[in-house]
Amino acid sequence: MIMMDMWNKVFIAKSLDGYIAGPNGEIDWLDPKPDENKPEDASGEDMGFGALMEEVDAIVMGRVTFEFVRDYDGAWPYLKPLYVLSNSLSEVPERLQDKVTLVLGSLSEALEKIHQNGHLKLYVDGGQVIHSFMKEDLIDEMFITTVPVVLGGGIPLFRDLPTRLEFQHVKSESFFGFYVQDHYKRLRK
């Protein structure tokens, strides 16, 4: 196995104070106000999400994020296989059974199964699963989009870790005069 072909990337939005959702799970603040430019109005600009999705083999998330996506009214948003890391979920709705795989066990056990399926390039999403990967120093790149609001509380993107992790700043870009997206790569020496 060539290690260069294995990576885990994060693409996520956070508030100025580092929350991915408000105290009650609110995500209304993620979009600009109706009177401002909206991403969907601006010639399909997706801030690089589509390109990342092209590149990945699969998506990995936890139960909370999955339940949010599962219960979303619109079309299923992913073209790649989705793995849900959960030891409490017991089933996936029938309409999603060809798209979603539940994976039990520890993170390393789960990753072993995912890699055995030939899925080596992973988009890691959701606060809890990103944190699990961070704790094991398994995040290689991060695209973090900052929304210009201080929420004052909520579900944090970053959580306590046993050691420091150094990253390298690759690029910052602003979108719609609203978002700032920062691209970081893990700096391993």
Added chain:
Amino acid sequence: MIMMDMWNKVFIAKSLDGYIAGPNGEIDWLDPKPDENKPEDASGEDMGFGALMEEVDAIVMGRVTFEFVRDYDGAWPYLKPLYVLSNSLSEVPERLQDKVTLVLGSLSEALEKIHQNGHLKLYVDGGQVIHSFMKEDLIDEMFITTVPVVLGGGIPLFRDLPTRLEFQHVKSESFFGFYVQDHYKRLRK
């Protein structure tokens, strides 16, 4: 009094995960490693700190930040009057008595005294005092410099607030291929 002439600005560095110091107050991570470019090596680039200092009437900080500055070995770093908001400190070292004023009382009482001295444009520094200003929605601009390290814990820049505060993104700039500085203005409608 013309309100346009009164403002409070923040100019501070934080880790990728939002800490202004490590769990034990560590700030060694603020500078690039010795083998990388250092700010002081790069033609005096100060990322706009000097320009902000020119503009302000005074600096406001709390006890913890003051004690850190007070005990610093080098030359006194400020050319403008410094106010220390503290109800526990009782005196300022003699060598600093013409530079530093202790202010007692609530934030609004302290600000009234500072404004009465004709000091209306303030640089607000230190986690606790920035938070006190934030809680009262008194921060007008922020220059936040992000250092590309995930500390995993420490003293947070942002803390719990009773309400959301919207900001407007003004500019992002990277320095030394290491820091990213984001400039935000409070968006009041």
